[in-house]
Amino acid sequence: MVDRVSDDALQLVGVTRRFGDRMALDDVTFAVPAGQVVGLLGPNGAGKTTAMRIMFGVIDPDEGRVRFEGREATRAERARWGYMPQERGLYPHMRVADQVTYFARLKGLDRNGARRRTSELLTELRIEDRAGDRVAVLSGGQQQVVQLAVTLVQEPQVVVLDEPFSGLDPVRVDELSGLVRRLADEGRTVLFSSHQLDLVEDICESIVMIDRGRVVLDGKVHELKAASGRRELRVDVQSDLPWYLAIPGVHVVSGDGAAGAAGAAGAAGGDGLGLRLALAPDVDALAVLDVARSAGQVRDFGLYKPSLTELFLEATQRDQFDTTGAGS
Amino acid sequence: MSGWRSVRLVASREIVEGTRSRAYRVVTGVLFVVGLAVVVVPRLVGGDDRPSYTLLVTGPAPAGLTVALQGVAQATDFGVTVQSEQDRTRAEAVVRDGDADAAIVFDAAPVRGTPLVLVGDDTSPVLLGAVDQATRVASIAAALEGAGLSDREIDAALRSPPPERVEVADPDDEEDAFVGFLIAVALYVALLVGGNQVAQGVAVEKTSRIAEVLLGTIQPPQLMAGKIIGIGLLVLGQLLALALPIVVGTLVTSSVDLPDDLASDVVVGLLWFVLGFALYSAAYAALGALVDRLEELQSATTPLTILLVVGYFVSIPLAGQPDDPLAVAASLFPLTAPLVMPMRWAAGSASILELLVAVALAAASAAVLMRIGGVVYRRAIIRGGRRLRLREVLRG
Numbered sequence: 001m002v003d004r005v006s007d008d009a010l011q012l013v014g015v016t017r018r019f020g021d022r023m024a025l026d027d028v029t030f031a032v033p034a035g036q037v038v039g040l041l042g043p044n045g046a047g048k049t050t051a052m053r054i055m056f057g058v059i060d061p062d063e064g065r066v067r068f069e070g071r072e073a074t075r076a077e078r079a080r081w082g083y084m085p086q087e088r089g090l091y092p093h094m095r096v097a098d099q100v101t102y103f104a105r106l107k108g109l110d111r112n113g114a115r116r117r118t119s120e121l122l123t124e125l126r127i128e129d130r131a132g133d134r135v136a137v138l139s140g141g142q143q144q145v146v147q148l149a150v151t152l153v154q155e156p157q158v159v160v161l162d163e164p165f166s167g168l169d170p171v172r173v174d175e176l177s178g179l180v181r182r183l184a185d186e187g188r189t190v191l192f193s194s195h196q197l198d199l200v201e202d203i204c205e206s207i208v209m210i211d212r213g214r215v216v217l218d219g220k221v222h223e224l225k226a227a228s229g230r231r232e233l234r235v236d237v238q239s240d241l242p243w244y245l246a247i248p249g250v251h252v253v254s255g256d257g258a259a260g261a262a263g264a265a266g267a268a269g270g271d272g273l274g275l276r277l278a279l280a281p282d283v284d285a286l287a288v289l290d291v292a293r294s295a296g297q298v299r300d301f302g303l304y305k306p307s308l309t310e311l312f313l314e315a316t317q318r319d320q321f322d323t324t325g326a327g328s
Numbered sequence: 329m330s331g332w333r334s335v336r337l338v339a340s341r342e343i344v345e346g347t348r349s350r351a352y353r354v355v356t357g358v359l360f361v362v363g364l365a366v367v368v369v370p371r372l373v374g375g376d377d378r379p380s381y382t383l384l385v386t387g388p389a390p391a392g393l394t395v396a397l398q399g400v401a402q403a404t405d406f407g408v409t410v411q412s413e414q415d416r417t418r419a420e421a422v423v424r425d426g427d428a429d430a431a432i433v434f435d436a437a438p439v440r441g442t443p444l445v446l447v448g449d450d451t452s453p454v455l456l457g458a459v460d461q462a463t464r465v466a467s468i469a470a471a472l473e474g475a476g477l478s479d480r481e482i483d484a485a486l487r488s489p490p491p492e493r494v495e496v497a498d499p500d501d502e503e504d505a506f507v508g509f510l511i512a513v514a515l516y517v518a519l520l521v522g523g524n525q526v527a528q529g530v531a532v533e534k535t536s537r538i539a540e541v542l543l544g545t546i547q548p549p550q551l552m553a554g555k556i557i558g559i560g561l562l563v564l565g566q567l568l569a570l571a572l573p574i575v576v577g578t579l580v581t582s583s584v585d586l587p588d589d590l591a592s593d594v595v596v597g598l599l600w601f602v603l604g605f606a607l608y609s610a611a612y613a614a615l616g617a618l619v620d621r622l623e624e625l626q627s628a629t630t631p632l633t634i635l636l637v638v639g640y641f642v643s644i645p646l647a648g649q650p651d652d653p654l655a656v657a658a659s660l661f662p663l664t665a666p667l668v669m670p671m672r673w674a675a676g677s678a679s680i681l682e683l684l685v686a687v688a689l690a691a692a693s694a695a696v697l698m699r700i701g702g703v704v705y706r707r708a709i710i711r712g713g714r715r716l717r718l719r720e721v722l723r724g
Contacts (some may be wrong), residue, residue: 056544058710089537106545107335266447
């Protein structure tokens with residue numbers, strides 16, 4: 001990770017924050033490189049929102065620093081970043097265009113520039129037909145779009161979105177992830193948080209996982225998966241025989257029907273689900289394939305990559321991912 | 329971006345959105361109408377209070393008579409309508425019937441002869457005095473004309489300015505006390521409404537998480553100051569809508585039906601609104617920032633409401649006795665001064681020194697409250713999840 005530090009746009013360094021006697025963040029250090037979509041993941045109450053608020057200076061850390069492009073982030077700099085909080089932060093009775101223009105002006109645009117940019121952005125986000133409506137009469141999805149407009153109106157170098165996918169239908173998740181991708185492709189620094197690890201699995205390139213105020217995992221998704229201690233195979237063989245039982249260093253994770261009970265029933269046969277086999281570190285996956293082929297026709301064979309939830313459980317040595325509560 | 333620019337943007341948003349609301353426009357319009365009514369109605373009503381008489385004239389009246397009559401009537405504050413009648417007989421009949429109050433009969437022959445005055449049962453002595461004076465003036469005019477003076481010279485001789493009147497009696501205490509009472513009521517309502525609007529606005533921003541977005545961009549003191557200034561100006565605008573017609577009306581018309589110093593009373597009242605709002609608004613903002621749900625707002629702001637109500641209930645019964653020690657104390661104590669001092673000032677009970685001391689005390693307290701309120705606001709505005717207590721927030 002040393003090679004990354006030089007072009008890391010945004011860094012939290014040794015950030016600690018307590019609320020009373022509760023430790024919200026405990027020596028948190030991570031970096032968000034420009035041009036990548038980074039997910040800040042963890043269960044509710046892990047400290048994601050607190051970390052984001054500290055980035056923006058909404059609250060101050062007890063210890064630690066926020067750095068941007070290699071130096072301490074200044075207040076003026078942070079004021080121009082785009083932050084979308086988890087819950088809607090809009091004036092319900094204010095009109096859409098007025099609202100976006102207002103935030104643009106607070107972020108330093110002059111009157112005409114703010115108006116021009118607002119109308120461009122509303123058109124780009126395809127909500128220009130509601131420009132004169134009060135926010136309160138819009139649907140939840142439309143309000144989210146307005147919120148996004150408020151976040152992006154000043155064309156921020158840094159975009160931080162707190163739980164942006166929460167409560168969206170799959171179509172909107174798709175739309176929003178496309179937009180997030182585009183923002184990163186434009187070279188911006190993009191960070192979003194989520195407690196729904198599997199929902200955002202395909203959206204982020206890199207992740208920072210935090211749990212109980214500590215970073216438990218940090219890196220590119222494919223590297224983390226590859227580095228995972230888990231080595232598992234997905235195998236579907238047309239055979240009634242428990243062929244896998246004979247291989248040393250291999251045991252069944254799931255899929256043999258009788259849950260490893262001598263494999264007699266042959267449930268692995270035609271149900272299409274196949275087997276999941278865990279391999280000991282010294283077992284060659286291709287040797288397993290050879291044994292499978294000798295047992296029957298192989299319909300599916302592949303390396304099983306652990307899900308983000310599984311990575312989280314592995315990193316925290318827990319057996320259940322707890323997303324209690326709907327809020328932060 | 330400079331801090332002042334942010335404050336201005338926040339304040340102007342408050343003003344634009346505030347003036348867009350129908351409630352604000354309606355209330356402001358009503359206040360303006362009330363202000364106008366205060367000036368206009370007494371004049372309309374006062375016109376009816378003046379006695380008015382009808383006077384008949386028969387025969388060759390001297391030329392200046394009617395003008396002289398109107399002049400006297402104006403000086404003694406009554407109205408007179410002069411009508412000519414054919415002859416004495418008919419004039420007698422009309423006066424007897426009560427359709428006219430009196431008649432002046434000039435004989436045809438002697439130009440300088442004394443005219444007759446026909447009076448009824450209860451002809452007003454005021455009218456008779458005026459008739460007497462007017463006929464004398466008319467005779468003098470005729471004599472001057474006979475002496476060869478031109479019309480203009482006669483006019484100049486007769487039209488000497490009326491003597492200036494100086495009131496040496498006590499000013500009307502009751503009226504002044506009433507003005508003080510009205511000013512105290514207006515300030516009470518303005519501070520209560522304005523304060524609650526600040527608290528409400530802060531709570532809306534906190535509970536809807538707008539504060540979180542805003543505070544990523546601007547500083548808490550800027551947001552708080554902008555809100556207070558914006559709402560303060562909105563309420564001040566409403567007070568001006570009420571006060572401006574009164575001040576302008578009193579200055580321009582100098583109507584006898586309004587106290588002379590009404591304009592200065594109103595100006596002092598407006599000054600106290602600014603001071604009182606500076607005192608209370610930061611505290612309202614701080615308490616508004618403590619809530620987690622809007623429903624908690626009313627109970628959160630109760631302590632301030634109680635303070636205002638105390639000021640109100642001290643100033644109202646004491647409006648008639650502004651020299652009472654309790655009223656004097658309450659007019660100097662910063663938290664009640666914004667209501668009680670303008671009342672005492674209007675009642676003519678407070679000296680300029682007392683006023684200045686009260687202003688200084690209130691301004692100093694406002695500065696302190698702004699500081700404390702700013703700290704509470706800054707700490708509480710982003711701490712959600714439950715209703716906060718003032719003490720825990722102050723502790724850190």
